[in-house]
Amino acid sequence: MKRVKYTTNLDADLLRMAKEQAEQEGLDGANAVIEAALRLYFANRTTEVWEKVLDGGWIKKIIVRPGKVVIESIRSRQVRQRYNRQYFTDEVMHPKGWRKVWKMKNG
Incomplete structure (x- = not known):
């Protein structure tokens, strides 16, 4: 470029x-x-994110991107503002069955 x-x-x-x-x-x-x-x-x-709260606490989420639509059903959402970063590293999360699906690229 x-x-x-x-x-x-x-x-x-x-x-x-x-x-x-x-x-x-x-x-x-x-x-x-x-x-x-x-x-x-x-x-x-151009990405749009739509959410709808359903009965029983479920959240239906739709992510619209050019050429792709992702539909998710989420049981609950928790937002924590105070947390210990050491419990959310690759070394801790992977053995517990978590899979990293997105991280901002570094250049």
Whole structure:
């Protein structure tokens, strides 16, 4: 892909976070993080997610993407804001039968 020079004004905090993330991941710089974010945006901008709560606490979820529709039935949803990250690593989850189905790509 051909690269072009582009100049813009960004929020200083976002640029700082992009630089820090690039350094942590060993990337060339903030541009690599910004490019990954733009790729993610364009890959998912046409995606629609629909949910409907059914009797008995079930949630019906439909994800519409170009060329594909995913329909899920979810028994319950729990959102936890306080948790210990060490209990949700690959080494802990895989032996318990969990399978990672999505993780943001690093570049």
